[in-house]
Amino acid sequence: MKIKEGYMLKALAGENVVINVGPDSADFSKMIRLNGTAAFMWRQLEVGKTPEETARAVAQEYGIAPEKAEADVKKFAAELLEKGLAE
Amino acid sequence: MLKLKCCGLTVDLELLHGDYFRERFREYADGHSGRPDLICVSHLAAELSAPEGKEKRLDPFKKCVTLEDGTICSVSNNPEGETTFIFRVSPDASRAEMWFRENYTYRYSTRTAIEYRYSCNAFCDRLALEGDMVLHGAAIGFRGKGVVFSARPGVGKSTQASLWEKLWPKETVKINEDRPAVCFPGGVPTLCGIPWSGSDPVNRDISLPMGALVLIRRGGVPRIERLRPADVFAPVYRELCVSHYNKRAAEAVYDALGRLLEKTPVYMLDCTMGEETPRLALEAFEKDGIV
Structure with missing residues (x-):
């Protein structure tokens, strides 16, 4: 999976916000806020890392069990796909 | 030319x-x-x-x-x-x-x-x-501060501006009833008039430090609430004037919006068309030390 073109993560007024700067930017249902961990995952996926690689990075960054990281990334990825932010 | x-x-x-x-x-x-x-x-x-x-x-x-x-x-x-x-x-x-x-x-x-x-x-x-932005809204100056009433068309942002002018004519100046700009000279959010003002002729060349951004919606009873920046990205971004096809411009506007929200109080105002709404808003602004 990969982040769709036009979507990007921005730190705005102290919040991590996913924005769309493409032709569909009037669709605010896709404007979401991310917590720190989710923002970290986004940044991994954004640069082309696979969900598996992202999970390994999360486990290392946050010192959590690989299984837990994999589950978190899987859930996050599913959410991005459901909202149409990734393909 | x-x-x-x-x-x-x-x-x-x-x-x-x-x-x-x-x-x-x-x-x-x-x-x-x-x-x-x-x-x-x-x-x-x-x-x-x-x-x-x-x-x-x-x-x-x-x-x-x-x-x-x-x-x-x-x-x-x-x-x-x-x-x-x-x-x-x-x-x-x-x-x-x-x-x-x-x-x-x-x-x-x-x-x-x-x-x-x-x-x-x-x-x-x-x-x-340039790092600045234009948004849909009715802008006034009040006691030397810029106040922008922003809403979808037809909600009554111009009405609010007119009510302020009617109630406090010596302290209020209408700047632009359709699309003021916010610029950041020295990092300070500053309300600026621009020549374009939609169907309304008011387009004053006046710049004032931003006091407040007020999102308005129709309500049966006047009510005002201060919002957290995170809650206003979507409703405010909707009112920003920028091409959705120039990605650099669209991205720059988000950054400008972030700078605005870091330093400018934002309110949600349930408004009626009566004088009680601006009186309530002024009370909130005075309480928060904005004007």
Whole structure:
């Protein structure tokens, strides 16, 4: 999976916000806020890392069990796909 | 050639209906020389042909075409498929051109209205690329601070501005009832008038430090609530004036919005058309030390 073109993560007024700067930017249902961990995952996926690689990075960054990281990334990825932010 | 200066930008307009714009924008007339930050020129042509590039059809009568060099074109056609209008703006929004068909009656608008709208679009993108922004709203100055009432059309933002002027005429000045700008000289969010103001003639060249951004909605009972920045990205972004096709400009506007929200209180105001609404808002502003 990969982040769709036009979507990007921005730190705005102290919040991590996913924005769309493409032709569909009037669709605010896709404007979401991310917590720190989710923002970290986004940044991994954004640069082309696979969900598996992202999970390994999360486990290392946050010192959590690989299984837990994999589950978190899987859930996050599913959410991005459901909202149409990734393909 | 009409030469303007606003928000620190020099703008040259060479439009078909020059007299109209000279009168309408007179407060912003400027005598600058040299290359302007934005030049906007209109042309007439017997026939128009749509430019070739990456197309996105917006509706049966309009498409956006992005050329190889990043130039963005908005192209309109009539039901017969003939191209009737082309708006081209360079990637850095420093040059915009409008092409109209000669001896052609535009069905839903006048040439002047089209020139007005698209010259404004070019200005908004240019300003965004400078790190500033234009938003839909009715802007007033009150006790030396800028207040913007922002809402979807028809909710009553101009009514609120008028009520403030009526209640406190010596302390209130209307700046722009449709689309003020927010600039950041020295990092300070500053409300600035611009020449374009929609159908309303109020377009004062006044700059004041931002006091508050007030999102309004109709309510049975007046109520005001201060919002967290995170809760206002979507409703405020909806009111920003920027091309969705110039990605750099759109991204820059988000950054400007972030800067605005970091330093400017934002309120949600449930409003009625009566005087109790501005009185309630003023009470909140005074309590929060805004004015």
